[in-house]
Amino acid sequence: MNFSKQKFGCTLIFTKKVLIMKLVFATNNKHKLEEISAIVGDKIEILSLNDIGCHDDIPETADTFEGNALQKARYVKEKYGYDCFADDTGLQVVALNGEPGVYSARYAGEPADSEKNIDKLLANLENRMDRRASFITCIALILGGEEHLFYGEIDGSIIDERRGSSGFGYDSVFVPEGHDETFAQMGEEQKNKISHRARAVKRLSEFLNTL
Numbered sequence: 001m002n003f004s005k006q007k008f009g010c011t012l013i014f015t016k017k018v019l020i021m022k023l024v025f026a027t028n029n030k031h032k033l034e035e036i037s038a039i040v041g042d043k044i045e046i047l048s049l050n051d052i053g054c055h056d057d058i059p060e061t062a063d064t065f066e067g068n069a070l071q072k073a074r075y076v077k078e079k080y081g082y083d084c085f086a087d088d089t090g091l092q093v094v095a096l097n098g099e100p101g102v103y104s105a106r107y108a109g110e111p112a113d114s115e116k117n118i119d120k121l122l123a124n125l126e127n128r129m130d131r132r133a134s135f136i137t138c139i140a141l142i143l144g145g146e147e148h149l150f151y152g153e154i155d156g157s158i159i160d161e162r163r164g165s166s167g168f169g170y171d172s173v174f175v176p177e178g179h180d181e182t183f184a185q186m187g188e189e190q191k192n193k194i195s196h197r198a199r200a201v202k203r204l205s206e207f208l209n210t211l
Contacts, residue, residue: 023046027087032197040201053080072086072140073085091136092136096124118162133158152199158170
């Protein structure tokens, strides 16, 4: 027997005593949707912007990860009425004074192009000895009229050539600290155990489990 009710503005579905929460993830990025769905498993049903009929180009004009994540989550809540969460993720490179940072997705300009972004990154790091870098994810959740922030970070280094075919973004040139492989070499399953996004999503999931 199945039934549902509203709590905090989101739908809770009870199926054989299993509680499933539906939340909108403010993205249509296929890679992000797959990655987060794999991390949360069957505890939370993730809806994309397409699922709620949102085809807008949501602005990301803040100068911080927190600002961009909140901007996207607030947009969905205010325009579509759904409780939701949004993330902003970026790569910060020590030798480049934190670049590309909030501009990671469009580092090489418009339109966003991961391969061109990597080309620019490697060119800017040419002949640099310091290759230290960090991936940072900030997740903004709007639930029941309240805003919550969750963070995940992983340190590592940028190598001088692409390695691996899995993942997306800068995965093929980022080697996490304590590992010999890039994110792109280790594959999604291993990456999802240690990544910046996995750490942020874990904190989000832990919070949702307390409700």
